[in-house]
Amino acid sequence: MLGNRNKHELRDTSLNALYIVTLFVLILFFFVFGSSMYSGRNIQSMAYQIPEFGFVALGMMFSFMIGGIDLSIIANANLSGILAANILMGTWLGGVPEPTRIVLAILMALTSSLVFGAFNGLLITKFGVPSLIATLGTMTLYSGIGMALTGGKSLVGFPKRFTAMGISEVFGIPVIFIIFTAVAVILGFLVKYTVAGRRIYLMGTNPVAARFSGIDNDTLLIFIFMLTGLLGGLSGLTIISRVNSAKVGYGDAYLLQALVVCVIGGIHPEGGRGRIIGVMITIALLQMMSSAFTILQLSPFAKKLIWGSMLIVVMGLTKEGPRIVAFVKKVTSSIRVSRLKEGRV
Amino acid sequence: MRINKIEVVLISIIVAYSLFVGTMNRAFFNIDSLFDIIRSSASVMILAMGLLVIMLSGGIDISFMAVALFSSYTASKILIDNGLTSVALAFMIAIGIGIMLGLVNALLISWLKLPPFIITLGTQNLFHGVMATFIGAKTFGAGRLPPSYAQFGSSTLFKIQTESGAVGLTTHVLFVVAVIALTWFIIRKTLIGRGIVAMGNSEDAAIRAGFNPLKLRLFAYGYMGFLAGIAGIIYVCQVNAVYPDKLVGEELMVIAGAVIGGVSVSGGKGKVLGVVLGIFIIYLLNSTLIFIGLTSSWNSLFVGSILTVSIALTSYQEKKKNQLDFIFN
Numbered sequence: 028m029l030g031n032r033n034k035h036e037l038r039d040t041s042l043n044a045l046y047i048v049t050l051f052v053l054i055l056f057f058f059v060f061g062s063s064m065y066s067g068r069n070i071q072s073m074a075y076q077i078p079e080f081g082f083v084a085l086g087m088m089f090s091f092m093i094g095g096i097d098l099s100i101i102a103n104a105n106l107s108g109i110l111a112a113n114i115l116m117g118t119w120l121g122g123v124p125e126p127t128r129i130v131l132a133i134l135m136a137l138t139s140s141l142v143f144g145a146f147n148g149l150l151i152t153k154f155g156v157p158s159l160i161a162t163l164g165t166m167t168l169y170s171g172i173g174m175a176l177t178g179g180k181s182l183v184g185f186p187k188r189f190t191a192m193g194i195s196e197v198f199g200i201p202v203i204f205i206i207f208t209a210v211a212v213i214l215g216f217l218v219k220y221t222v223a224g225r226r227i228y229l230m231g232t233n234p235v236a237a238r239f240s241g242i243d244n245d246t247l248l249i250f251i252f253m254l255t256g257l258l259g260g261l262s263g264l265t266i267i268s269r270v271n272s273a274k275v276g277y278g279d280a281y282l283l284q285a286l287v288v289c290v291i292g293g294i295h296p297e298g299g300r301g302r303i304i305g306v307m308i309t310i311a312l313l314q315m316m317s318s319a320f321t322i323l324q325l326s327p328f329a330k331k332l333i334w335g336s337m338l339i340v341v342m343g344l345t346k347e348g349p350r351i352v353a354f355v356k357k358v359t360s361s362i363r364v365s366r367l368k369e370g371r372v
Numbered sequence: 373m374r375i376n377k378i379e380v381v382l383i384s385i386i387v388a389y390s391l392f393v394g395t396m397n398r399a400f401f402n403i404d405s406l407f408d409i410i411r412s413s414a415s416v417m418i419l420a421m422g423l424l425v426i427m428l429s430g431g432i433d434i435s436f437m438a439v440a441l442f443s444s445y446t447a448s449k450i451l452i453d454n455g456l457t458s459v460a461l462a463f464m465i466a467i468g469i470g471i472m473l474g475l476v477n478a479l480l481i482s483w484l485k486l487p488p489f490i491i492t493l494g495t496q497n498l499f500h501g502v503m504a505t506f507i508g509a510k511t512f513g514a515g516r517l518p519p520s521y522a523q524f525g526s527s528t529l530f531k532i533q534t535e536s537g538a539v540g541l542t543t544h545v546l547f548v549v550a551v552i553a554l555t556w557f558i559i560r561k562t563l564i565g566r567g568i569v570a571m572g573n574s575e576d577a578a579i580r581a582g583f584n585p586l587k588l589r590l591f592a593y594g595y596m597g598f599l600a601g602i603a604g605i606i607y608v609c610q611v612n613a614v615y616p617d618k619l620v621g622e623e624l625m626v627i628a629g630a631v632i633g634g635v636s637v638s639g640g641k642g643k644v645l646g647v648v649l650g651i652f653i654i655y656l657l658n659s660t661l662i663f664i665g666l667t668s669s670w671n672s673l674f675v676g677s678i679l680t681v682s683i684a685l686t687s688y689q690e691k692k693k694n695q696l697d698f699i700f701n
Contacts, residue, residue, distance in 0.1 A: 096489070154684040155691030159432075159489055160637040164680040167628060171673030178669045283497055286490055296487050328509055328616075332501025338494035342484050 042293055042305050049312050063322055073314050078207035079265040080281050081310045086258035087285040088306050089251050093231045094298025095158035100259040101282055102169035103143045105275050108263035109173050111136035112182040112273035115189055129189050136260045143169060144256015148249030173275040181274040193268030203265050215303040231298030287338050288313055378634035382649040397663040403532055404539045413655040414544040415603035416626055421555040422596035423630050424647045429592045430572040430639025431488040435496035436600050437619040442503045443469040444604030448614045449508055457518035466601035473499055474597020478589040504616050512614040525609035544606050556644045564591055572639025628679045629654045
């Protein structure tokens with residue numbers, strides 16, 4: 028493990044590197060794509076696409092920060108969406124008037140996602156299942172429930188008043204994007220300025236030390252997995268209101284992309300590190316790349332190739348980064364020394 | 373061979389469930405059903421043995437389906453492009469490619485020292501992307517494939533006469549049995565196998581005992597690649613077509629089978645028999661839901677429930693044991 032000082036240095040260099048890369052991509056895309064990327068319409072459409080994936084990435088980030096992983100976020104999002112869809116379509120609670128049904132559907136998605144998250148947390152803490160395998164199991168279970176409910180078909184046709192939420196705008200900014208930003212800001216505040224936030228870092232860095240310094244790891248972990256679940260539920264609601272349908276298996280590719288976001292955004296998979304700002308910038312960066320892929324009409328296979336190699340390359344750079352920086356410093360300083368010597372001679 | 377508690381539970385589940393299905397639908401009690409499960413589970417059973425070795429070493433792999441697809445697709449394409457027809461040659465090419473991709477995984481894991489799950493998720497997409505972008509993304513149907521594929525795919529050891537006609541046991545069962553025996557031998561009887569188990573229990577202890585983790589990882593992931601090559605060609609011959617997008621996405625079912633069979637994700641624990649039973653249960657469910665009047669969309673609900681219950685029970689025992697030993701993790 029790295030020492031404390033090193034760790035801070037690493038975090039700062041990786042965040043600085045992220046700013047530089049983002050700036051580079053912004054400029055590069057300007058020259059390559061020009062107005063097809065930077066048109067008002069494209070920026071707006073990106074703002075529509077960011078939230079559903081952004082919620083998943085934030086959830087993944089929290090599970091990473093405590094040194095765990097939540098693979099069930101997307102299954103959770105889809106199942107919550109399906110449960111809400113059943114109420115929206117009147118399959119359940121058919122007699123209730125439409126506006127009440129919409130409220131109930133939203134409540135349904137949020138509570139069910141919290142329950143699914145809490146179930147993950149209980150499996151991990153009370154039964155001692157490693158989070159990877161616990162959420163692998165519940166991922167299969169949640170999508171299994173969704174499959175049994177829907178038979179694998181899409182549920183379509185929601186009330187207009189509900190789908191209007193997914194496509195409404197304030198001054199041209201999509202409402203779902205505003206909600207997403209607000210949630211991210213609140214979570215950023217929570218992580219940085221509250222006791223719970225500091226405890227997340229402590230537990231992620233060293234769970235045993237956290238435990239012996241009087242932190243109730245189990246409660247904190249259940250809280251984090253409930254939060255992750257809730258973010259999944261928000262993603263599910265965003266998806267069904269935007270695409271006007273609910274089904275199992277929507278957004279499966281988000282799992283890989285969420286991991287890419289966390290790794291690029293400076294969240295170390297072993298836990299204890301990372302800042303929301305890094306993740307938010309990376310989400311925007313990845314959305315721009317997705318947009319570029321759409322403009323270039325890349326095949327899904329080519330996208331897989333790019334996301335997969337990005338994940339590996341970024342992990343490699345994160346590992347070798349400090350060494351590269353140290354090497355560059357050594358070279359530059361040796362050049363300086365040799366110049367000094369020459370001056371003396 | 374000793375049978376432990378998990379395996380007793382799994383065998384009872386299999387027997388009870390089979391009796392249940394049989395009483396619901398008489399058609400199930402037929403040698404045909406068993407032969408069908410053996411045939412359709414052949415390639416997955418082989419892959420699960422490789423996964424067992426990797427999980428024993430304390431790692432995990434979710435790229436093996438991409439490796440199986442990559443190696444079998446490439447081997448078949450080489451055969452078609454060059455007008456070659458030998459299945460044996462296809463096996464050799466696929467095994468070679470599989471081992472190489474497996475070694476790539478091992479090297480990346482040893483170098484990056486990050487959770488193997490994340491690394492192999494990366495390579496899964498990388499391998500699949502490289503294959504479809506640079507090698508080919510076309511489907512080859514039965515007409516394009518060498519006829520030897522179909523022959524091998526439908527070959528049988530022996531046939532039994534039943535009311536519904538002759539049913540045969542696939543020759544692929546020989547491969548499955550050989551791989552199971554080989555894996556058992558490696559884990560139990562070779563130094564490298566014992567080293568892999570030791571590393572799964574404690575990497576530090578394994579290093580102090582004189583094992584080289586890099587070599588052990590290269591072996592474990594290379595072995596997985598070797599088996600992925602075999603399983604890929606068997607799969608291609610069984611369906612008698614090469615698709616650029618099959619297999620990938622099914623890896624979680626294999627991991628589920630291994631975990632149901634009592635393999636620990638934290639490494640060092642797991643048995644060949646358990647994995648065989650775990651995979652068998654999944655395929656039993658897979659092929660019998662239709663007998664009890666449910667559609668295949670119920671499949672993942674059943675698998676998910678069994679998986680969740682079994683991981684909760686096995687982990688709970690370990691947690692209790694750790695608490696008694698004052699281990700806090």
